[in-house]
Amino acid sequence: MTEQHDSYLVFLKRDCPTCVLVEPALRELESAGKILQVWSQDDPEFPGSLTAVGDDRELEQSYHWQVETVPTVIRLRGDKEVERTEGWDRAAWLNLFGTQQLAEDLPGFRPGCGSLSVQPGVAEELALRYGTSSLQARRIEIAELEDPLEACYARGWSDGLPVVPPTELRVIRMLAGTHREPAEIVGLIPPDLQPCSIEKIAINAVMAGCKPEYLPVVIAAVEAALIDEFCMHGLLATTWFSSPMIIVNGPITKAIGMNSGGNALGQGNRANATIGRALQLVIRNVGGGKPGGVDRATLGNPGKYTFCFAEDESEQRWQSVAQQRGFESQQSTVTLFAADGVQGIADQKSREPESLCRSLAASLLGVGHRKFAMLSDAFIVLCPEHLRVFTNAGWSKQQVLDRLFELTTRSGAELINGVDGIAEGMPEFVKDMQLAKFKPNGLNIVCAGGTAGLFSAIVPGWLASGDMGSSPVTKEIV
């Protein structure tokens, strides 16, 4: 119930037609003795016909009162809010002001406009300026003449490319991309086994160049990397080439503009590039995993900067990687694979599945070493024109995988040490065995690529696969 000594806060901006519309109503209320404090977000001269108009161009009052729409009218008793209304709704205003009649010339209802205090990017800036920051990371002051980019290099935070300096404002904006609490610990990052909070992930996502909407994908990727089966610690320490490759599935890929098409494994897409990089920076900057330290790679591979892409799920007849791993098409997921670089496979002649399988199998035998068996896993990145060969013939993904498994199974006698004049190979005791190139489920297919070009790719994996090393892992993005 409205009482005589209630007062009212009114938030307006000149740029809002509804705010302009309600000026006569406010004048009428002021004339009737209502105690109004008007705050103007963009022009302290507006509305000119009222007596108590405050300048809120700094948006401090709007932030304090959590104004989302203008006009907003808040009824106060003392300094406590009792109720509020947004936009122009005569019935609501009558009720709020406890009056029987108001601005009869105006239409009954007009929606308001967005408050300047909740514009993209502004809300976080206001939170930093007027709120209480909950960030726990220590603040690092740099000298005025110091270049922030160079300061990041000097402190060892870079993978070799420039990083975006993680200012408090940027980190707060990044954290707006997730509903998870900044202080939540997702796990211990190897090799230093340092606790990693959502805030730490956000800091590294900023440094990698991510947009806030990518953050849930980065968080899921970090969580996936910490699943025991992935063996991130060993993967980091190995002398082999591998590092995490991230495949993203589900609706989020389109929502954040990821590339699953032409040049999917290459440069040019911000989400692909920065999500993969953010995971690497978390390993580096939180876990302390750096080349020359625990990272002992003999050569490494370019994917250690970033290796992330979306799967092309447009072919409904084939299961996606995520579906194969037990997730629904409406779930968004990341799948991590301990990957080397990319080995191209050209086959511009095969129009039948059997021929194409034989062609792919011939290239797959080279993974790790042609005379190795049951060591590395591998992913085939199947291009659309190769996929078409299989789907036109009605072959499922599992049929292709089964046939590739058969075609890459060989006699141990071909593979043992010394055969073909090559000292490298499998041990003597396998010579009477039939050896599959890959462990069961060790070979996978993911679809991606441009619509022109009969070129697929093999992404070989770490020599230490399965229980002895790393297995692919999948984590839902929430």
Added chain:
Amino acid sequence: MDLESRGIPGGYILTEEFREADLAQARALGFSANKVFVEHPIQDRTDAEMALIAERAFAEVVAMIVTPE
């Protein structure tokens, strides 16, 4: 670390090439385990050569696991 916490003497053997990696890992974990370094490389050595390397390291390895801290 796990073995030692259960009262089982432990340690590891690594080649000289991994001295830096050992230091980095020890720094990372705040823990320097017992270890014996042997010559590098070992991956392309014959069984006979490996046996020789093992023989040379044997006394040090035994000492590593029987010497009280």
